[in-house]
Amino acid sequence: MITRNDTKGEAIGIAMLLMMGLGILLVGGMMMWMMGSGMMGKMMQDGMMDQNHMKEMMQEMMSGRLPPGIRPEDLPEPDSTGAQLLVRYCTQCHNLPSPAMHTAEDWPRVEARMLARERMMAGMHGMMQMMDIQAPSKEEERTILAYLQQHALRPASPETLGSPDAPGSALFRRTCSQCHALPDPRLHTADEWPGVVDRMRKNMETMGKPVFTNQERDEILSYLKQQAR
Numbered sequence: 001m002i003t004r005n006d007t008k009g010e011a012i013g014i015a016m017l018l019m020m021g022l023g024i025l026l027v028g029g030m031m032m033w034m035m036g037s038g039m040m041g042k043m044m045q046d047g048m049m050d051q052n053h054m055k056e057m058m059q060e061m062m063s064g065r066l067p068p069g070i071r072p073e074d075l076p077e078p079d080s081t082g083a084q085l086l087v088r089y090c091t092q093c094h095n096l097p098s099p100a101m102h103t104a105e106d107w108p109r110v111e112a113r114m115l116a117r118e119r120m121m122a123g124m125h126g127m128m129q130m131m132d133i134q135a136p137s138k139e140e141e142r143t144i145l146a147y148l149q150q151h152a153l154r155p156a157s158p159e160t161l162g163s164p165d166a167p168g169s170a171l172f173r174r175t176c177s178q179c180h181a182l183p184d185p186r187l188h189t190a191d192e193w194p195g196v197v198d199r200m201r202k203n204m205e206t207m208g209k210p211v212f213t214n215q216e217r218d219e220i221l222s223y224l225k226q227q228a229r
């Protein structure tokens, strides 16, 4: 498929593809990263970049925007078709995203953004064959979306939020709406919330968001416990 002499053109092709798919800024960073890591040289040498290479590179470069991964066995109804399709199609570029990361209302928008990318890359046979991105069929798309929505995050509502003047309320609204819609305080009991908030702190570290202090943690938790189910 590719001869040694073609590899430079190949690398440029990859850069162009990524530019279309991910945006120009990112490509600048990606090229610099590839050069810095010697990946560019390696790519030129072997004339190939497989999916694992690409996934590794994406995760390293873009961790700030990629979902922190969960394990397939931690998915709700892991044996369902929806869960299996999610694992198959949504781990091609990054770690496995949790359906609980977005609300049923937000998932169609996020899924559509991902599918556009996937289709674009899957359509690039020939030049990009070595990345081998598979796009789901229309039927599979609907199954994935239905699965995501069924196990989605439940958003807060005016009734469950309580008074906006309650201590910790403003901090909760500000801190906990950065990556997903503001979650419903009644999703968890007072006993459960500390564990969830600590997991969110890890998500924030993984995604490079500024992390709350211990005092802020206590403030958010006192609010959540007040409003908990």
Ligand code: HEC
Pocket (backbone or CB within 6 Å): 022, 062, 065, 066, 067, 086, 089, 090, 091, 092, 093, 094, 097, 101, 110, 111, 113, 114, 115, 117, 118, 121, 133, 144, 179
């Ligand atoms: C072709 C590569 C690719 C595939 C396949 C892919 N993603 Fe992504 N995903 C990305 C990139 C790049 C980003 C970071 C930029 C962004 O958010 O658009 C991202 C970010 C995300 C995020 C975090 C950002 C946010 O809006 O919350 C979620 C969640 C996500 N993807 C879910 C999915 C799901 C669900 C699927 C399967 C339907 C999927 N991805 C398949 C490339 C991909």
Ligand code: HEC
Pocket (backbone or CB within 6 Å): 067, 068, 070, 098, 100, 101, 153, 175, 176, 177, 178, 179, 180, 183, 187, 196, 197, 199, 200, 203, 204, 205, 207, 209, 220
């Ligand atoms: C850095 C991004 C980010 C921020 C900021 C964030 N979350 Fe999350 N949240 C996630 C991701 C990713 C998931 C899905 C994976 C998981 O559950 O860890 C999630 C899922 C959830 C869920 C559904 C899962 C469950 O256990 O019920 C709740 C509730 C939640 N977040 C609450 C919060 C609260 C409260 C805050 C503020 C303290 C917060 N989140 C801030 C990324 C974030």
